[in-house]
Amino acid sequence: xxxxxxxxxxxxxxxxxxxxxxxxxxxxxxxxxxxxxxxxxxxxxxxxxxxxxxxxx
Amino acid sequence: xxxxxxxxxxxxxxxxxxxxxxxxxxxxxxxxxxxxxxxxxxxxxxxxxxxxxxxxxxxxxxxxxxxxxxxxxxxxxxxxxxxxxxxxxxxxxxxxxxxxxxxxxxxxxxxxxxxxxxxxxxxxxxxxxxxxxxxxxxxxxxxxxxxxxxxxxxxxxxxxxxxxxxxxxxxxxxxxxxxxxxxxxxxxxxxxxxxxxxxxxxxxxxxxxxxxxxxxxxxxxxxxxxxxxxxxxxxxxxxxxxxxxxxxxxxx
Numbered sequence: 538x539x540x541x542x543x544x545x546x547x548x549x550x551x552x553x554x555x556x557x558x559x560x561x562x563x564x565x566x567x568x569x570x571x572x573x574x575x576x577x578x579x580x581x582x583x584x585x586x587x588x589x590x591x592x593x594x
Numbered sequence: 595x596x597x598x599x600x601x602x603x604x605x606x607x608x609x610x611x612x613x614x615x616x617x618x619x620x621x622x623x624x625x626x627x628x629x630x631x632x633x634x635x636x637x638x639x640x641x642x643x644x645x646x647x648x649x650x651x652x653x654x655x656x657x658x659x660x661x662x663x664x665x666x667x668x669x670x671x672x673x674x675x676x677x678x679x680x681x682x683x684x685x686x687x688x689x690x691x692x693x694x695x696x697x698x699x700x701x702x703x704x705x706x707x708x709x710x711x712x713x714x715x716x717x718x719x720x721x722x723x724x725x726x727x728x729x730x731x732x733x734x735x736x737x738x739x740x741x742x743x744x745x746x747x748x749x750x751x752x753x754x755x756x757x758x759x760x761x762x763x764x765x766x767x768x769x770x771x772x773x774x775x776x777x778x779x780x781x782x783x784x785x786x787x788x789x790x791x792x793x794x795x796x797x798x799x800x801x802x803x804x805x806x807x808x809x810x811x812x813x814x815x816x817x818x819x820x821x822x823x824x825x826x827x828x829x830x831x832x833x834x835x836x837x838x839x840x841x842x843x844x845x846x
Contacts, residue, residue, distance in 0.1 A: 548617065557606055
């Protein structure tokens with residue numbers, strides 16, 4: 538996904554980067570997110586890389 | 595108060611810009627309405643499980659991205675307009691004529707009212723001669739069918755209410771992409787979407803477009819959020835972004 542038109546606003550860029558990241562897209566449901574490792578399924582650790590922590594949700 | 599229209603259709607850019615505006619604006623002094631739409635994308639709620647909400651294989655086959663937003667709520671499919679529903683006068687912008695409009699109402703936490711915002715949208719539709727009601731879940735209904743579903747985000751200072759409006763979306767694609775292949779196979783602790791019968795506004799208002807809906811909503815927003823509200827622009831970067839990303843429809 539290209540974001541060629543975006544201006545260089547640090548907050549916007551960081552948010553875009555986070556929203557595009559694997560951790561944000563898939564890592565929010567750790568109990569059901571699995572990674573293939575050598576033929577077996579390994580449960581992934583919970584990854585919650587949100588930039589902000591003041592949200593009530 | 596200010597009304598901005600995001601002219602791009604990249605879902606990640608739009609969601610990032612929305613989040614930035616939300617965090618930049620002093621919501622105690624300014625209420626903001628953002629109007630935008632996305633190119634074909636599935637947007638899921640912050641606390642949802644994508645495997646139980648979407649058909650990931652179908653998304654991959656059609657190269658349609660899915661995006662997880664910061665707010666809660668259910669899944670949304672931003673679709674292209676059905677071909678036969680596209681107004682002839684917009685033929686030259688056919689590729690940009692997307693059938694699902696999105697709006698965000700940003701206000702301070704103290705005055706944030708989900709029901710009032712949903713009523714505001716219903717009144718905007720009345721301006722377009724469409725009778726709309728609001729459900730207890732703050733969905734906007736027309737003839738008993740959902741045309742707008744909302745999601746919310748609240749912080750200690752501010753809150754926003756963002757929602758979609760089905761104007762002329764391709765509902766066949768919507769059903770197939772939001773019907774997970776794993777249906778019944780996965781038990782998820784994630785927040786499940788609440789399926790509702792939907793309809794496009796173009797079914798009862800054939801000439802309705804994204805632009806006319808935005809105009810009606812902006813007019814209603816300005817009337818509803820009246821008062822001595824002044825936008826506080828923070829630093830020059832704010833102005834730069836407005837100039838490059840937004841079409842400013844400021845009214846006082």
